[in-house]
Amino acid sequence: MTFSPRVRFAPSPTGQVHIGNIRVAIFNYLFARSQSGRFLLRVEDTDRERSTPEAIDALMGVLDWLELRPDEEPLFQSARVEEHLAAAEKLISDGNAYRHARTPEELPAVFFRVPTTASLYGGFLREAGPVSHKLFEGEPLRIDHTGIQYVGVSRKGKPDPGGCCLAGMADGKVLAADGTLLLDLAEALPSILAGETALETAGADRIEYTRREIVFQDLVKGELAKPLDSMKDLVIVRGDGSPVFHLANVCDDDCQKITHVIRGDDHVENTYRHIPLFLALGCPVPAYGHLPMIVNEQGKPYSKRDGDAFVGDFRAKGVLPEALFNYLTLLGWSPGDDREKMNRDEMIAAFQLERVQRAPAQMDLRKLANLNGQYLQELPESFYFADIRDLLSRTEWGMALSEDRLVKIARLMRPRLQTYEDVFSWRMFADNDFERDPNALKRGLGKAWQRDALSRMAALMESGKTLGAAREEVAETLELDDGKLNQPLRVALTGQAGGPELLDVIALLDRTTLAPRIRKTLSLLEPSS
């Protein structure tokens, strides 16, 4: 039997696609392809406020741009509310969920009860030894069918309020300071669960129970576990009747027959709740893999305010999709050898979830730019020219450039191009209103002799001399070595400290603009006072 995994990317469309989210999509895609599985899309559009048609378009546009095309029709979560609510009803009638309002003001919501019976957990539960939990003196312990409320003792001896689901302390024994058994939870459980009993014990000193924990094998992190006594029953249907993420997510994963859930690290806590939910619903539990988060250049998590965090931003800056895809793949994963620039087939062939890193990864925009540059260099020339033309047509000066000159410029500038964004510095070829880089001005024209030499050159050129002749004459007059004038000249002409061979650049500049360029650059250096 061939096992064919099914994975999904399940974003909620909010207008912009975050870089961390798209990396999750990429890893899902790579996993599916490497396992001859299927890559599906589920649009979690239950937030009607933000999930606008525009937001969905943006999402689809990004997936298309990166060629992350799902193998089946996308599932829209909003279309399945009936099924989600039906699942909640089933859980209620099976005794795995209950309606409850925590305060009189709240409408009753549906809570999923973390199962108290070990047999309901399949292989996902294990015992972790006895625990004795000290209670704060004088504070009552409250137990009803929604869970246990208690006040523990903090390390500093202060009251430490806490609570957990009934499952967390299902065999708990509440004891007085002298060891007297105040309550045997195992005995009382049936009537508590039935809602017949709500207890409030005074004089309790401690509660002793066997700790049990949910365990699963994470595909990237290995064995992960969490004690039941750190969990609470969770809302799965709101008071207003709308299903909560946890319910919808689990139902839809079952609906799409998802075998492997590959998602961000921020979901690991949810997995401890989703596993019992699958089980209670009678659905097969998928395998899980949690990917580390991406952090920004400050090493902090990306927040809404961070720039450069949306896929659209990279696209707008002229990052090639192949480069972004490749870079993001390398963020938190490596093929195990020294390869970095890999095409999609190579990445698919090498991809293994076990090889993904377990710690958060920090974005390095410079490395992305470098990689993008490599992709740019090998782009077929016709595509390259088309992209350039497209970008430059956004500017007036770019429109004015003839096709012939544009091709020459594009060829000359290509070797040092890292991002398409850089093409906007090509204005120096078009007119005299290009930006002068202040640092370049300082380096090339910071000294008085440099400005003097350039001003002499301009004067000579204005009297009809060619640039070459002017340079020679000035070099001779000022007794300057060969090449000494090149750097000041480059800065005066282009406003930049670097670039291609100076003569090649000059060859592409309109001869009549040479002297005015120098004059203008020099004028910018004159004291403004």
Place this chain on the structure above:
RNA sequence: GCCCCCAUCGUCUAGUGGCCUAGGACUUCGGGUUUUCAUCCCGGCAACAGGGGUUCGAGUCCCCUUGGGGGUGCCA
């Protein structure tokens, strides 16, 4: 606070008990080419968070500390 997870150069990473004098890439620095700057080529700096174990031997296994991340919602 409590729960869960993580930890190799500045950054992304290789490394699964001896092959590690810890490798590669980005960044950075130096040199070569270049009448200049850059591209390019060559070279250098730079890390096992700290402390205890286990072992003949530890970056690799265990524990503690520190640091980081995630969670702790009728958000997703």
